[in-house]
Amino acid sequence: MTCASGPGAEVSGPLAILCGGGAFPLEVAGETRRAGREPFLVGVVGVTDPGIEAYPHVWVRMGEVGKLFAALKGRSIAEMVLIGAMTRPEFTDLRFDWGAVKRAPELAQLFRRGDNGLLGGIASIIEREGLRIVGAHEIAPRLLAPVGRIGARAPSADDETDIALGARLLAALSAFDIGQGAIIASGRVLAIEAAEGTDAMLARVAEMRSSGRVRLSGLAGVLVKAPKQGQDLRFDMPAIGPKTIEGAAKARLRGAALAAGQVLIVERERCAREADAAGLFVAGFAHATPAG
Amino acid sequence: MTCASGPGAEVSGPLAILCGGGAFPLEVAGETRRAGREPFLVGVVGVTDPGIEAYPHVWVRMGEVGKLFAALKGRSIAEMVLIGAMTRPEFTDLRFDWGAVKRAPELAQLFRRGDNGLLGGIASIIEREGLRIVGAHEIAPRLLAPVGRIGARAPSADDETDIALGARLLAALSAFDIGQGAIIASGRVLAIEAAEGTDAMLARVAEMRSSGRVRLSGLAGVLVKAPKQGQDLRFDMPAIGPKTIEGAAKARLRGAALAAGQVLIVERERCAREADAAGLFVAGFAHATPAG
Numbered sequence: 001m002t003c004a005s006g007p008g009a010e011v012s013g014p015l016a017i018l019c020g021g022g023a024f025p026l027e028v029a030g031e032t033r034r035a036g037r038e039p040f041l042v043g044v045v046g047v048t049d050p051g052i053e054a055y056p057h058v059w060v061r062m063g064e065v066g067k068l069f070a071a072l073k074g075r076s077i078a079e080m081v082l083i084g085a086m087t088r089p090e091f092t093d094l095r096f097d098w099g100a101v102k103r104a105p106e107l108a109q110l111f112r113r114g115d116n117g118l119l120g121g122i123a124s125i126i127e128r129e130g131l132r133i134v135g136a137h138e139i140a141p142r143l144l145a146p147v148g149r150i151g152a153r154a155p156s157a158d159d160e161t162d163i164a165l166g167a168r169l170l171a172a173l174s175a176f177d178i179g180q181g182a183i184i185a186s187g188r189v190l191a192i193e194a195a196e197g198t199d200a201m202l203a204r205v206a207e208m209r210s211s212g213r214v215r216l217s218g219l220a221g222v223l224v225k226a227p228k229q230g231q232d233l234r235f236d237m238p239a240i241g242p243k244t245i246e247g248a249a250k251a252r253l254r255g256a257a258l259a260a261g262q263v264l265i266v267e268r269e270r271c272a273r274e275a276d277a278a279g280l281f282v283a284g285f286a287h288a289t290p291a292g
Numbered sequence: 293m294t295c296a297s298g299p300g301a302e303v304s305g306p307l308a309i310l311c312g313g314g315a316f317p318l319e320v321a322g323e324t325r326r327a328g329r330e331p332f333l334v335g336v337v338g339v340t341d342p343g344i345e346a347y348p349h350v351w352v353r354m355g356e357v358g359k360l361f362a363a364l365k366g367r368s369i370a371e372m373v374l375i376g377a378m379t380r381p382e383f384t385d386l387r388f389d390w391g392a393v394k395r396a397p398e399l400a401q402l403f404r405r406g407d408n409g410l411l412g413g414i415a416s417i418i419e420r421e422g423l424r425i426v427g428a429h430e431i432a433p434r435l436l437a438p439v440g441r442i443g444a445r446a447p448s449a450d451d452e453t454d455i456a457l458g459a460r461l462l463a464a465l466s467a468f469d470i471g472q473g474a475i476i477a478s479g480r481v482l483a484i485e486a487a488e489g490t491d492a493m494l495a496r497v498a499e500m501r502s503s504g505r506v507r508l509s510g511l512a513g514v515l516v517k518a519p520k521q522g523q524d525l526r527f528d529m530p531a532i533g534p535k536t537i538e539g540a541a542k543a544r545l546r547g548a549a550l551a552a553g554q555v556l557i558v559e560r561e562r563c564a565r566e567a568d569a570a571g572l573f574v575a576g577f578a579h580a581t582p583a584g
Contacts, residue, residue, distance in 0.1 A: 169468050176461050178481045189470045192484040195506050196496055204488055204496070214487050 014038040014056070015139065016077045016131070019048040020084025024136075024239060027266045028083050029055050031140035040075055042068060048084070065107070066099015069129050080126055082234070083136045120232060135234035136264060145258035145265055145284035151272035153281035155255055159222050162186065163257040163285050166224025174229035180238040183253065185221035190214060198225070198240070202247030209252060219254045219279060226259035226287050233262060241266035245274045245282065255281030262287060306330040306348070307431065308369045308423070311340040312376025316428075316531060319558045320375050321347050323432035332367055334360060340376070357399070358391015361421050372418055374526070375428045412524060427526035428556060437550035437557055437576035443564035445573035447547055451514050454479065455549040455577050458516025466521035472530040475545065477513035482506060490517070490532070494539030501544060511546045511571060518551035518579050525554060533558035537566045537574065547573030554579060 019025035041057040173179030181193035311317035333349040465471030473485035500506040
C-alpha cells in the first residue's frame with residue numbers, strides 16, 4: 001500500500017475519531033497528533049476506554065445521534081475515523097435523541113443487516129451529514145502489516161502452506177459476512193472466528209491443547225487474519241496487538257500471519273519483541289485486496 | 293432415509309463396535325442387542341467409556357492393530373461399526389504391536405490426512421482385513437433425525453431462514469474438511485464449530501451472551517448440524533444428545549436443526565422432553581445427502 005500524500009496534508013481542522021472498545025482508538029489518536037493533526041474523540045458510553053479523556057472528546061450514548069453531530073459541527077470537523085471494537089447493540093438498549101428520530105429510517109435499516117452492513121450503515125449516515133469517512137490506515141499507515149516478517153522469525157514453507165489454506169478459508173467465509181481469523185495446524189482447521197473475536201479463539205485453542213482435545217507437540221498452528229471480501233477497510237479493519245501475541249503464545253502457535261496492508265498492528269515494536277521472546281513469527285503475507 | 297432390510301436381517305454373528313469417547317457407543321450397543329444381534333465392543337484405552345464392560349468387549353491401546361484384529365477373528369465377526377468421538381492421536385502416543393508394523397505404510401498414510409481422511413483411512417485398513425464397515429444408522433436407524441419436529445415445538449419461518457443459511461455455510465466449509473455445526477441468529481453467524489466440538493461451541497455462545505459480547509433478547513439463535521459434503525456416513529456422523537440440548541438451553545437458543553437422515557440423536561425421547569421443558573425446538577430439515 002502506498003500513501004502519496006502525508007497524513008493531514010490536505011485537510012485542516014481536527015480529525016474526529018469515533019471510538020469503539022479497546023486501546024486502538026488511543027493509538028490512532030496518538031498517531032494523528034504525531035502527524036501534526038488534532039484528534040477529537042467521540043466515546044460511546046459503556047464501550048469506549050475512559051482513556052480518551054486525555055484528548056479533546058465528547059461522550060455519547062448509543063442512539064444519541066443528534067448530540068454526536070452537534071459536537072462535530074461546533075468544531076468544523078470534516079473527517080472522521082471509525083475505530084475499535086463495536087458491539088452490535090440491541091434495539092432496546094438505544095437511547096434515541098431528536099437527531100436520531102429525524103434519521104429513523106436510516107437507523108432502522110441498520111437492524112436489518114449483518115455486522116458488515118451495520119458499520120457500512122453507520123458510515124453512510126455519517127457521510128450524509130457531509131463528513132468524510134477515512135480509514136485509520138490512511139491516517140496512520142505506520143500501523144499496517146507490511147509484506148514479510150515483523151519480528152525476528154519468518155514462517156517456514158509448511159507455515160506458508162497453512163497460511164495459504166487459512167486465506168482460502170477466510171475468503172470462502174466472506175459470503176457469510178464473517179471470517180477475519182482462523183487457526184490452521186498442518187492442514188487442519190483448528191478454529192474459526194465468528195462473533196467471539198480473535199482473543200477468545202486463541203484462548204479456545206490453548207484450552208483444546210491443554211485438555212488434550214487437540215494433540216500437537218511443541219509450537220504448532222498458525223493464526224491467519226485477513227479482512228472479509230467486500231469489507232470496507234475504512235472501518236472494521238482486522239487488527240492485532242500485544243494481547244493477540246500473548247494469546248498466540250499461550251496457544252503455543254508457531255506464529256501469526258496478517259494480510260499485508262489490510263490488518264492493523266497496535267504497538268508494533270512491542271508485538272515484535274514479545275513474539276520474538278515467545279519464539280513466534282509475526283509476518284504479513286500478500287493477499288488480494290477485498291473487492292468493495 | 294429408508295431401510296429395506298431390518299437390522300441384522302442378513303448377517304449373522306456378532307457386530308463389532310469400535311468405540312470412541314462418549315455415551316454413544318453404548319447406545320448403539322443397546323440398539324444392536326434390541327434388534328436381536330450380539331454386540332462385541334472394542335474399547336480404546338483412555339478414550340472409551342468403561343461402561344462398555346457391560347457387554348462382551350476387548351480393550352486395545354491406540355496402535356495395537358494386531359490385537360484388535362486377533363480379537364475380532366477369534367469371534368467370526370464380519371461387520372464393524374465405528375462410533376463415538378475419536379481424538380486424532382499424536383504419532384508418539386501410539387503403542388504399535390506387530391500387527392501394526394505389518395500395516396505400517398497404511399498407518400503412516402493416516403498421519404498425512406485431515407480428520408476426514410483419518411477415519412476413512414482407519415475404515416480402509418479394517419476393510420482390507422475382510423471386515424465390512426457399516427454405519428450406526430444402518431444398525432440403528434431409530435437413532436437418526438427425521439424430517440420435521442422431534443419435540444413439541446417447530447421452527448418458525450425466521451428460524452427456517454437461519455437454518456437455510458447455516459446449511460449453506462456448512463456446505464461451503466466442507467471443502468476445508470470441517471463444519472458439522474454452526475449457530476445463526478437472525479442472519480448473523482455467531483459461531484462455527486471446528487476442532488472444539490459442538491458442546492464447546494454452545495458454551496461459547498452462552499458465554500458471549502452472558503458477557504454482553506453478543507446482545508440478543510430472549511431465546512435467539514439456531515444450532516444447525518449437518519455432515520460435511522463428501523463425509524462417509526458410516527463413520528464420523530454428526531450427533532446430538534441430551535448434553536447438546538442442555539448446551540443449547542444454556543445458550544438460550546431457539547432450537548436445534550439437524551440434517552434429516554444424516555445426524556444421530558442419542559436418547560431421543562429424553563432430548564425431546566428436555567427441549568420441550570426449555571422451550572426449544574429440535575427438528576430435522578431436508579438436506580442434500582453429501583456426495584461421497
